[in-house]
Structures are given as structure tokens and as C-alpha cells.
Amino acid sequence: MKGFMARNPFWSLIIVLAICFLVWAIFAPWPPGFVDTFGRKKIFLNALFNGVTLGALYFLVASGFTLIFGLMKNVNLAHGSLYLLGGYIGYDVANTTGWWLLSFVVVFVVVGAMGVLLQVLVFQRMEGEDLRQTLVTIGISIVVADLMLWYWGGDFYQILTPDWLSGPIQLPIVTAVKSSGEAVFLKYPFVRIVILAASIVIGIAMWLSLNKTRIGMLIRAGVDDRDMLSATGVRIQRVFVLVFAFGAGLAGVAGVVGGTFQSLAPGEDTRFLLASLVVVIVGGMGSIPGAALGALLIGLAEQFGSVYMPTYAVVLTFLIMVVVLAFRPQGLLGERR
Amino acid sequence: MAVTEDTSTAPINGKPQSWWSGLSLSSIPTPYWFVGAFMLLLPVLVGPFMLFQVFGWALILGMIALSLMFLGGYGGMVSLVQMSVAACAAYMLAIFGDSAITQISLGWPWWVAIPIALVIATGFGTLTGALAVRTEGIYTIMITLAIASAFFYFTRQNYVLFNGFSGFNGVKPPQLLGVDWRQPIPFYYLTLFWAAVAYLSVLYVSRAPFGLALQGVRDNARRMEALGYNVTAHRIAAYVFASFIAAVAGILLVWLNGQVSPGTAGIGPAIDILIIAVVGGLARPVGPFIGAIIYVLLRTFALDFMVSMGLSGERFQLLVGLVFLGIVFWSPDGILGLWERWRNRMNSTDRLTGETRDKDGGSEA
Numbered sequence: 001m002k003g004f005m006a007r008n009p010f011w012s013l014i015i016v017l018a019i020c021f022l023v024w025a026i027f028a029p030w031p032p033g034f035v036d037t038f039g040r041k042k043i044f045l046n047a048l049f050n051g052v053t054l055g056a057l058y059f060l061v062a063s064g065f066t067l068i069f070g071l072m073k074n075v076n077l078a079h080g081s082l083y084l085l086g087g088y089i090g091y092d093v094a095n096t097t098g099w100w101l102l103s104f105v106v107v108f109v110v111v112g113a114m115g116v117l118l119q120v121l122v123f124q125r126m127e128g129e130d131l132r133q134t135l136v137t138i139g140i141s142i143v144v145a146d147l148m149l150w151y152w153g154g155d156f157y158q159i160l161t162p163d164w165l166s167g168p169i170q171l172p173i174v175t176a177v178k179s180s181g182e183a184v185f186l187k188y189p190f191v192r193i194v195i196l197a198a199s200i201v202i203g204i205a206m207w208l209s210l211n212k213t214r215i216g217m218l219i220r221a222g223v224d225d226r227d228m229l230s231a232t233g234v235r236i237q238r239v240f241v242l243v244f245a246f247g248a249g250l251a252g253v254a255g256v257v258g259g260t261f262q263s264l265a266p267g268e269d270t271r272f273l274l275a276s277l278v279v280v281i282v283g284g285m286g287s288i289p290g291a292a293l294g295a296l297l298i299g300l301a302e303q304f305g306s307v308y309m310p311t312y313a314v315v316l317t318f319l320i321m322v323v324v325l326a327f328r329p330q331g332l333l334g335e336r337r
Numbered sequence: 338m339a340v341t342e343d344t345s346t347a348p349i350n351g352k353p354q355s356w357w358s359g360l361s362l363s364s365i366p367t368p369y370w371f372v373g374a375f376m377l378l379l380p381v382l383v384g385p386f387m388l389f390q391v392f393g394w395a396l397i398l399g400m401i402a403l404s405l406m407f408l409g410g411y412g413g414m415v416s417l418v419q420m421s422v423a424a425c426a427a428y429m430l431a432i433f434g435d436s437a438i439t440q441i442s443l444g445w446p447w448w449v450a451i452p453i454a455l456v457i458a459t460g461f462g463t464l465t466g467a468l469a470v471r472t473e474g475i476y477t478i479m480i481t482l483a484i485a486s487a488f489f490y491f492t493r494q495n496y497v498l499f500n501g502f503s504g505f506n507g508v509k510p511p512q513l514l515g516v517d518w519r520q521p522i523p524f525y526y527l528t529l530f531w532a533a534v535a536y537l538s539v540l541y542v543s544r545a546p547f548g549l550a551l552q553g554v555r556d557n558a559r560r561m562e563a564l565g566y567n568v569t570a571h572r573i574a575a576y577v578f579a580s581f582i583a584a585v586a587g588i589l590l591v592w593l594n595g596q597v598s599p600g601t602a603g604i605g606p607a608i609d610i611l612i613i614a615v616v617g618g619l620a621r622p623v624g625p626f627i628g629a630i631i632y633v634l635l636r637t638f639a640l641d642f643m644v645s646m647g648l649s650g651e652r653f654q655l656l657v658g659l660v661f662l663g664i665v666f667w668s669p670d671g672i673l674g675l676w677e678r679w680r681n682r683m684n685s686t687d688r689l690t691g692e693t694r695d696k697d698g699g700s701e702a
Contacts, residue, residue: 143662
């Protein structure tokens with residue numbers, strides 16, 4: 001951080017100014033001239049919060065993808081299928097038992113087990129064959145997508161939010177001041193805030209376990225030099241299976257989250273696969289902080305795009321990707337190998 | 338390896354050979370005679386539906402997959418953007434030429450619209466390539482997949498230029514030389530001609546200095562760079578060539594369907610092109626055409642077949658997925674690889690020494 005500021009004083013200044021402006025735009029009531037150009041503050045705040053929560057969801061999906069890629073160089077293009085499968089299973093569990101939280105546990109275990117199967121049956125057999133892995137996982141995602149369509153049909157599903165999480169809460173952020181001088185505060189769905197907090201916790205926990213624990217040390221060593229790590233006597237295949245199970249389970253959990261605050265339908269698998277591809281390309285392959293930054297950027301771009309330039313909202317995210325690729329091919333926080 | 342693939346066209350004893358000297362009739366391999374005669378006589382054998390909807394479509398898909406095969410097989414860059422390049426050419430032809438959407442189409446004559454469409458589509462493919470070659474291997478697939486879906490979303494949401502969700506319909510080939518080129522037989526010969534041109538030019542380029550250098554770049558980019566080759570320029574040039582083939586196929590495609598819409602270049606079709614190329618085999622230019630004919634036959638008749646077997650016809654995608662999965666799982670070099678392995682097993686004596694080879698010797702690609 002300090003090194004970055006010393007090296008790029010100009011960009012640091014711009015970033016600091018942008019953050020100050022953002023804080024001001026969030027907390028202060030907007031002057032009338034500002035409202036005329038940018039629309040009402042409530043719209044801006046909603047786009048901002050929706051963008052951040054969408055970014056949190058993208059982070060959950062993409063962090064598993066980037067972890068798997070960073071450690072094993074496995075390109076799992078069936079990652080989106082794991083997401084959608086997790087969502088469907090979570091819907092069934094939550095519907096039959098009525099326990100929303102239970103569905104997370106079940107989905108993590110079931111989809112994680114699918115991940116183990118994938119790793120053992122597919123990836124261990126074709127280690128180092130990038131193209132073949134890609135093709136096989138594309139084939140798997142086609143087959144799984146059709147099986148899911150067969151079983152769950154083409155309807156939209158939404159997982160019901162439990163009572164204790166539903167409804168909006170009032171945030172201490174002023175959206176407007178009435179003519180009587182009374183301040184209007186922003187109301188926002190509670191469940192989205194909980195999900196945002198949960199993904200921040202998961203992100204920090206992942207960062208801590210990667211950087212402070214023994215298994216994290218093994219994983220980081222594996223990312224740097226796999227052959228040398230296995231030469232020191234570590235059973236690297238076990239680490240691989242573990243990481244794959246964790247990444248797949250996380251994708252499944254993200255499916256439950258996505259099914260709660262968006263909806264589940266055929267085609268969502270491709271959407272989230274693409275989203276996680278773009279996120280990890282922007283953020284940098286194999287980097288957890290990169291996935292967080294990329295997810296935040298893409299989520300914000302998608303939401304602000306759909307509010308301020310609705311026609312080209314989807315294209316905006318790809319534009320970000322192209323710009324990043326053109327100027328920093330390894331991703332914003334990626335390391336050049 | 339590919340350098341020694343075929344020595345018959347290479348200059349012998351350093352004698353300068355002109356490019357046509359290898360083209361005497363006797364030097365054309367026998368299979369070419371059979372396939373050529375079969376393809377030329379096909380209109381006598383099958384009806385207009387098979388000719389137009391099955392073989393015409395298969396030849397066009399084969400050309401698009403051929404452009405992927407050129408990039409993937411000789412350049413080592415698997416690009417999923419080829420279908421979008423084809424669709425881009427189709428869109429441009431509809432925009433600059435004639436279509437039923439008269440408020441957008443400019444209605445320029447075909448001899449202006451087609452070159453413009455080809456140039457723009459090739460430019461689009463080249464730009465994508467210039468972005469994609471900044472990264473390597475697996476990243477190329479992801480980036481081209483992302484660009485292909487960006488193209489899909491862009492055409493779906495842009496109504497000013499691309500007419501949004503419904504796209505363009507009523508795009509017809511010109512009436513030329515008194516022939517209606519949309520009739521099955523003329524259209525079949527038109528696609529056959531361009532498919533043959535594309536096939537032969539890929540074959541030619543793969544043995545020309547540029548193609549050999551490209552294969553060198555695929556096998557060891559650093560060594561080629563050390564030898565003084567401009568690796569990036571070779572890769573981008575490969576994209577130019579492949580995009581041009583895909584663009585020609587795109588123009589034929591819009592004539593075949595009579596319409597072009599975002600669905601033409603969706604994520605599904607982009608992956609289908611990859612499936613076609615891989616199922617056929619990425620090692621030889623003929624592979625994509627074999628893959629395309631299998632794909633189109635499956636696509637056309639699997640539904641009836643599955644219904645007659647008592648299964649629901651909706652599970653077509655499952656069948657395609659399983660066939661694809663089976664082939665990439667057991668034979669990564671596609672149908673051609675299976676065929677070669679089978680042939681190797683049949684004559685397992687070494688031609689050079691006359692000794693019996695190992696059972697699995699030489700079968701690994």
C-alpha cells in the first residue's frame with residue numbers, strides 16, 4: 001500500500017479524492033443542482049447498495065473459481081452448473097424442511113462432494129491438459145444443464161427469505177430532506193445486508209486461513225511451485241481435493257444466496273460462469289483480493305449501468321474487461337508469471 | 338512434427354519449385370477423387386431438403402469450425418469468437434445490403450455490401466485476436482468466450498443498428514447469371530465451392546512458410562522468438578486469415594437461413610462450433626467438416642430417433658452433450674484420432690523395418 005503510494009503519487013491522490021467524494025455522496029444530502037444532473041439520491045444509493053451486494057454474490061462464486069484455478073490450473077467451466085445446482089438443491093431443502101440455514105449446510109456438503117467427484121474422476125486423470133479439461137467440463141456443464149432442466153423444469157424458482165430476515169431496515173443514511181426539514185432515511189432489505197456481511201466475513205476468513213494457517217501455507221506453496229511442494233513430501237492430491245471441494249461448495253452456497261435475492265432458472269449457470277470469468281480476468285487469476293476487487297467493480301458497473309445507461313449495461317462489464325486486458329493482461333491484482 | 342507431415346510438396350534437393358508444379362492430376366490423393374465425385378454428384382442422390390438443410394448447413398458450419406481448427410490446431414489458440422465473426426458478417430450484409438427491415442438496411446448492391454461485410458467482420462475478428470494474443474493458453478478460451486457473449490448481448494440490446502432481439506430477416510442472395518442462388522441445387526454448389534476453397538487454402542497455408550512458422554510458434558513460442566520471428570504478428574495474422582474464412586461462412590449462413598438474430602451468435606452456438614471442431618478432430622482441416630456433418634445429422638434426426646425409441650425428444654441437448662463428453666473423454670483428438678488409432682491397430686507392422694510394432698506404439702497423438 002505504502003509502496004503503491006510512493007510509486008504512484010498522482011493516482012493515489014485521485015483514488016483518495018474519489019473515495020472522499022464517494023463518502024460525501026453517500027452521507028451528505030445532495031444539493032439541488034447535483035440532483036438535476038444525476039437524478040435523485042435514492043436512485044444512486046440503491047444502485048450503489050445493489051451493486052455492492054451483487055458484487056458480494058459474484059465474489060462468492062468467483063473466489064472458488066479463482067482458488068481452484070490458482071492452485072491447480074484447473075479450468076472448471078462447469079462452475080456455473082455447480083452454482084445453479086446448489087441453488088436448486090437449496091430450494092428443495094428449504095422448502096421441505098422450512099429451515100433456510102440448513103439448506104446452506106446441506107448444499108455445501110452435497111455440492112462439495114460433487115466437486116470431489118469432479119476432481120477425482122476428471123481432473124486427476126488429465127492433469128496438465130488444459131484444453132481437454134476445458135472441453136470435458138464444457139461437456140459436463142451441457143449434460144448437467146439438461147439434467148437440471150429435466151428434473152426442475154424451466155420455471156423460475158425463488159427461495160423464500162425466512163421471517164426474521166425479511167423486510168427492510170432503516171439505515172442511518174439520509175436520502176433527502178423534506179420541506180418540513182425532516183430527514184428521510186434509506187430503507188434497504190435486511191437480507192441483502194446480512195448476505196453482504198456474510199460474504200465479507202467469508203472473504204476475510206478465506207484470506208486469514210490462506211495466510212495464517214498451515215493448510216493455507218500449503219496452498220500458497222502449491223500455487224507457487226507445485227512440483228517442489230510434492231517433492232517435500234506433502235500429499236498434494238489431498239490438498240487439491242480439499243480445495244476443489246471447498247471451491248465447489250462455495251459455488252453451491254452462492255447458488256442458495258443467489259436464489260434468495262434473485263431467482264433460479266435455466267441459463268443462470270452460463271450467466272454466473274461468465275460473471276466469474278470476467279471477475280477473475282479483471283481481478284487477476286488465482287488472487288482472492290483480486291476476485292473481491294473484480295467482483296465489486298463488475299457488480300457496481302452492472303447496477304450503475306442498468307440505472308444510468310440501461311441499453312448498454314451488460315456491455316459495460318465486458319468493456320471493463322477489455323480495458324483491463326489491454327493495459328494489464330494479468331488482471332488488476334494478478335501477478336505476472 | 339507437422340513439418341514432416343507431407344514431404345511431397347516440399348522442395349526437393351533445394352531445386353526451386355513453383356507452387357503449381359505439385360498440382361498434376363496424378364498427385365491428387367485417391368480419397369480426394371472419391372469425396373470430390375461424391376460431393377459433386379450429391380444432388381442426383383438426395384432430395385432438396387437433405388441438400389439444402391443438411392449438407393448446405395453442414396458445409397457452412399464446417400467452414401466456421403475450420404477457422405477454429407486453423408487457430409486451434411496450427412496456432413494453438415482455441416478461439417470461441419469465430420461464430421460471432423460469422424454473425425458479424427451476416428449482420429453487416431443485412432445492414433448494408435437488402436433485408437425486410439428497410440428502415441435500417443441501406444440496400445446497397447451486393448458487390449459493395451459483401452466486401453464491406455467481409456472487411457468489417459475480419460476486422461472484428463482481428464481486433465479480438467489482438468486482445469486475445471496478449472494472453473496464453475486457457476486464458477484465450479475465457480477471453481474469447483467473454484467477447485463472444487459481449488457481442489451477443491450487444492446485438493440483443495442495440496436497436497439502432499442491430500435491430501435488437503428480432504434481428505434481420507428477408508436477406509436473400511442476389512440473382513446472378515440468371516440463377517436463383519437460393520434454390521437448393523445452386524446454393525449447394527455455391528457452399529460446396531466456398532467450402533472447398535476454404536479447405537484447400539487452409540491446407541495450402543498450413544504448408545506455406547507462414548503456416549509452418551505458426552506451427553513453430555504453437556510448439557515453442559520462445560524458441561521461435563529467439564529465431565527472430567515476430568510471434569505476436571504471426572498469431573494476429575492467423576486470426577486475420579481465420580476470421581476471413583468465418584466471415585465468408587457467415588455470409589453463406591445468412592443466405593441459408595434468410596435471417597440473422599442475436600441467437601445466431603449466442604453462447605450456445607459458439608460452443609457448438611467448438612464441439613464440432615473437437616468431435617471431428619483438431620489435427621487436420623478435414624476434421625471440422627466431419628464433425629459438422631455428424632452434428633447436423635444429430636441435430637436434424639436425433640429428435641425423430643429419440644421419439645421413435647420412446648424417449649422424450651426434448652432431451653436432444655443431453656444426447657449431444659453425452660456424445661461430446663464421450664469423445665473428449667476417450668479420444669481427445671476426435672473422430673479422426675479414433676480412425677487413425679484403429680488403422681494403426683489394423684496394420685501394426687512397421688513399414689520401414691517390417692517388424693511388428695508394440696500394440697500401442699505410435700497411437701498417442
